[in-house]
Amino acid sequence: MTHVSTIDLPCLYVSFVKQEYTHYYHLSLTMTEFGDVPASVLGMANVVNVFPATGDEVGVSAHMLNELLSAARSSNIHTKPPPAADKAKKKLLERLQLPVHPSHYNLFLALHLYPRAAKEVEEHILRSCLEYCANNDPEWVHSCQTGALKLLYQELDGAGLRTPKSDDPVLLAQVRSALSTPPPVGVVEHPRITHSSSHFRFVVDTTMEESKDRYFSSQIKFKNEGKMPASVQIARRLTLVDGMVQKDATDFQCILDKQAIKKGETSVLMLSLIAKPFAVFHTIQELLVVSFSDRLPIIASFVVVNPCTPAFGTGLPASIALSVQGSPIGPYHAPLTLQLLKHQFVRQQGFTSKEVAHVLCGPSHMYTAQNRDVMRQVDRILNNIDDSTDIGELLCAFNRAQPDMKSNSASSHLTLPPTLAQPPGYQPGAVVPSGSQASLTTFPNVQTAIPEPLVGAPPAVLFSLMLSWLSNLPNSVIDASILQCDPVTYLESLQPWQQGIIRWVLDLCCGLLVHKEDNDVGLRALALTFGWVLVAHEIHKQGHGDEFLDDAEGEGARLSQRDQEWRGTSNLRHYAVTAMVHWLTLYEGVYAKAAQK
Structure with a gap:
């Protein structure tokens, strides 16, 4: 007997300047037919039974319906249309090219709210720091930490007299208050420490003999x-193996060569990790809080990634982000699997396939039968791709094929190569190679073996696989903070891994719009589709919450809470879609000019 599962999805509520509409529905889908395809992708492709539902069935009151329809006609920062003038667009694009935003300092400034004892830093802050360090480029994280220290020293030099600026991080005022706390007995002034990069990421070379240990090491100079001597100690330590807190689960060593340093002296922290053979892990993450005179905490992170991870449903850092070059919208980092899919696409x-438009939210309702065939192929690939694709072997084979690669059998880790926004030999938006010499130093190149399930896959299937990857990402790309600011401010304040995925989506969409x-x-259909999938995790995380209501509270309380949840999820989808419209409008012209060259 076929098992049927009913999934209630939040309403998709989108408004534009002259067009508003609201969709309420729930999906009844046969899980055995499309077991591995995300429900959000099936809904957009219209391959499930979609039918209007009454307010009682979905738990939305008439009052809530009226509020949603009224909100569609309201005006706020999210309904403001994108700028039409080239000068205004250029100004916004210049803002988006800045690598570091003041908000990126906040997490490191939060550490300085505990100036008297770094050991008192709350664990949730440490976990946030470790996630921050593990998901982003180590050099960028180092620049954020040194930027936060620079602001701290400026506050100390100004003795609280520094004039606040409009772009100051929001936590700077709290840090200023914390610095007014009297220092410990015997401490005359706040330590002033500079340091080398304290964030490291290693990708395991899976071609090493299994009987050998994997050895990873690095060092940090402080x-x-x-003017005064400073004591040095490791105040806190946090170890995560595949996201789970571990104690003494890895052979991780940290050795300080000096416990105290005078003016001008340097202390070296040596870090090393030995991953035992046959140890099964995807990521090992280590965070250290190095404290100076019990007043100045500095974060160090050490991340080891095993590239033999599932291609889908894996978050960062295990999904391995590569530096993307050659994009008209600027450099960014994007997960390796997305790049493989895009290059094959x-x-x-x-870019010129009409079938791609058929799976987009909106036009898909006219191509239900065709999209069912597409989703069956997507489901078959999702069932087989992890068994037939070894990301670690692809990276190792690429490194071995490099002409300047020196043989080093003692090395335990790989050097991550850069990647191009389009396949080697292709210009932005091009559908055929230009005939120029193809690059062999970017991944994937012409010698990289294409995963067997992707060979010969039609464009609509590859496009749906990209949507599936984004929907299965266990991290929020667009979260609820978008409700509080305009699209450009939101994008520039995101972490690079979030910006990278959004820029990857914009890069893909602009290539499609060149051949519209x-x-x-259409731009609207792309915004609806990707606005949906980029908030899929955030919507799932919020949940419905019915299990928290006691029956004794009555139906009124239940509907009231459901109304609040639907208001939040509908607004989140709405603002995500309008943000996509805004970003695509900004970058479409830039991409089109580059494609014409």
């Missing part, structure tokens, strides 16, 4: 730039 002339006369793809 220099005392103050371009080679299959996906051939593929019938």
